[in-house]
Amino acid sequence: MFTVILLLLGAQAAAQQYDILLKGGRVLDPANNINTIRDVAIQGNHIARVAAAIPASEARKVLDASGYLVTPGLIDLHFHSYGYSGAIFPDDTALLAGTTTVVDAGGPGYRTFADFKKKIVARCQTRVLALLNIAGGGMVGPSSEDNVADMLPDKTAEVIRNNRDVIVGIKLAHFGKPGWDAIKRAIEAGRLAGVPVMVDQSILTNSGRTSRETLLDIMRPGDMKTHMYNDRQIEIISRFNGKVQDYALEARKRGVLFDMGHGAGSFLWPVATAAARQGFYPDTISTDLHAQSIMIQQSDMPNCISKLMLLGMTLEDAILRSTVNPAKAIHRFPELGTLGEGRSADIAVLALRDGTFAFKDSWGKKKLGTKKLENVLTIRNGRIVYDAEGLAFPEWTKAGNYEVIP
Ligand SMILES: [Zn+2]
Structure with a gap:
C-alpha cells in the first residue's frame, strides 16, 4: 500500500512539471505576435510554455x-531609485504596477555606482538597471550635475564596461550651465562604451545654447530624448502653428528616440494631445517615477499607458512601447520584453477597467477617460510578488484543508 501511494505521488509530481500556470488570459506579447487567449506555464524562473490549452x-x-x-x-x-532627493524604492512602487524592470535614469555617477549597486540593485527583487550619470557624483544637485570638470568619458566608460550586467546607458540630467560640453562628454562616453545616452530638456535652459536643433544634431541614432511632452525648454509643438516641429520629425527620422518620461512636470495635455493628433507618440513609455509623481500624477506604467490610450494609441501598441521598445532601446531585446519560451518569467497581469477616471497632467489639469489599465498581479523571476485580487489564493471553504477553531 505504501509503495502504491509513493508511486502515485511520483506520477503526480511528474505530471506537475510546471510551478505556475496562468490560464485563460488574453496574452499580449507583441514580440511573438500573440494577441489572443493563451495559457502561460512557468517552470522555475523561466517561461516554459505558451499554448492554447495547457x-x-x-x-x-x-x-x-x-x-x-x-x-x-x-x-x-x-x-x-537612487541619488535624486525624491528617489523611491522599486519593490514597493514598481512591482505593484506590473513593472518588473526599472532603469534608474541617472541616479549614480561613476563615483557612486558601487554604492547604488549595494544599496539598491542588490536589495531589490525588481530588476534594476541604470543609465549612469555623466556627472561623477550623480543626481545630487547642481554641485554635481553642473560640474563639467567631473564629467569624465574615460572613467564613465570604464565603470560601464565593468558593470554591463547593470549599466545600459548614460544620462545627462538637469544641466543648467552654458555650452554643449556636457552633452558632448556624455556622447563621447557613450561612444567609448557602446551604449546610448538619454538627455532631458534642461540642456536647453540656458541662453548660451541658442538652438534646439544643435542638441538633436549632436544626438546619435538610438540616443533618447526624455520628457518629450514637456514644453518648458524643448518645444515639440510649435506655439505658432500647433505643428510638430520639423527638427523633432527629422531627429526621429534619423533614429533619435523620444521617451515619455512623465514625471511630475513633463506631461502636459495640450502638448501630448497636439502631438498625438499628428501621430507623434513616444517610442518608449516611461514614468519618471519619484516621490512627487507617484503621489500626485500617479504616473506609474499602467497610468501612462492609459493616458496614451486616451490619446488614441491602441493597447497593443502601448504594450509594445512598454516592453519590446524599451528592451531594444537598452540593447536587452529579446532577453527582456517578451513572453518567449525560455525567457525570464517576468509577467504582468492587468485589468482594463471601465468607468470614469481622472487622468492628471503636470499643469494641474485633468482629462476624464472611460478606460483604465490596472495591474493586478506581478510575477518576477518566476515568483508571484504582487497579487492585488488574490488570484493565487484558493477560495476558503469550511470543507477545505483547515478549519477555524471555534
Ligand atoms: Zn527623471
Missing part, C-alpha cells in the same frame, strides 16, 4: 487569468 493537472499552482491581460513584465526606462 492542462491544469500539469501545474502545482493554477491561476485563473480569464478576463485579464497577460503581458511581459513592463519595462520602465525612466525611474528614480
Whole structure:
C-alpha cells in the first residue's frame, strides 16, 4: 500500500512539471505576435510554455487569468531609485504596477555606482538597471550635475564596461550651465562604451545654447530624448502653428528616440494631445517615477499607458512601447520584453477597467477617460510578488484543508 501511494505521488509530481500556470488570459506579447487567449506555464524562473490549452493537472499552482491581460513584465526606462532627493524604492512602487524592470535614469555617477549597486540593485527583487550619470557624483544637485570638470568619458566608460550586467546607458540630467560640453562628454562616453545616452530638456535652459536643433544634431541614432511632452525648454509643438516641429520629425527620422518620461512636470495635455493628433507618440513609455509623481500624477506604467490610450494609441501598441521598445532601446531585446519560451518569467497581469477616471497632467489639469489599465498581479523571476485580487489564493471553504477553531 505504501509503495502504491509513493508511486502515485511520483506520477503526480511528474505530471506537475510546471510551478505556475496562468490560464485563460488574453496574452499580449507583441514580440511573438500573440494577441489572443493563451495559457502561460512557468517552470522555475523561466517561461516554459505558451499554448492554447495547457492542462491544469500539469501545474502545482493554477491561476485563473480569464478576463485579464497577460503581458511581459513592463519595462520602465525612466525611474528614480537612487541619488535624486525624491528617489523611491522599486519593490514597493514598481512591482505593484506590473513593472518588473526599472532603469534608474541617472541616479549614480561613476563615483557612486558601487554604492547604488549595494544599496539598491542588490536589495531589490525588481530588476534594476541604470543609465549612469555623466556627472561623477550623480543626481545630487547642481554641485554635481553642473560640474563639467567631473564629467569624465574615460572613467564613465570604464565603470560601464565593468558593470554591463547593470549599466545600459548614460544620462545627462538637469544641466543648467552654458555650452554643449556636457552633452558632448556624455556622447563621447557613450561612444567609448557602446551604449546610448538619454538627455532631458534642461540642456536647453540656458541662453548660451541658442538652438534646439544643435542638441538633436549632436544626438546619435538610438540616443533618447526624455520628457518629450514637456514644453518648458524643448518645444515639440510649435506655439505658432500647433505643428510638430520639423527638427523633432527629422531627429526621429534619423533614429533619435523620444521617451515619455512623465514625471511630475513633463506631461502636459495640450502638448501630448497636439502631438498625438499628428501621430507623434513616444517610442518608449516611461514614468519618471519619484516621490512627487507617484503621489500626485500617479504616473506609474499602467497610468501612462492609459493616458496614451486616451490619446488614441491602441493597447497593443502601448504594450509594445512598454516592453519590446524599451528592451531594444537598452540593447536587452529579446532577453527582456517578451513572453518567449525560455525567457525570464517576468509577467504582468492587468485589468482594463471601465468607468470614469481622472487622468492628471503636470499643469494641474485633468482629462476624464472611460478606460483604465490596472495591474493586478506581478510575477518576477518566476515568483508571484504582487497579487492585488488574490488570484493565487484558493477560495476558503469550511470543507477545505483547515478549519477555524471555534
Ligand atoms: Zn527623471
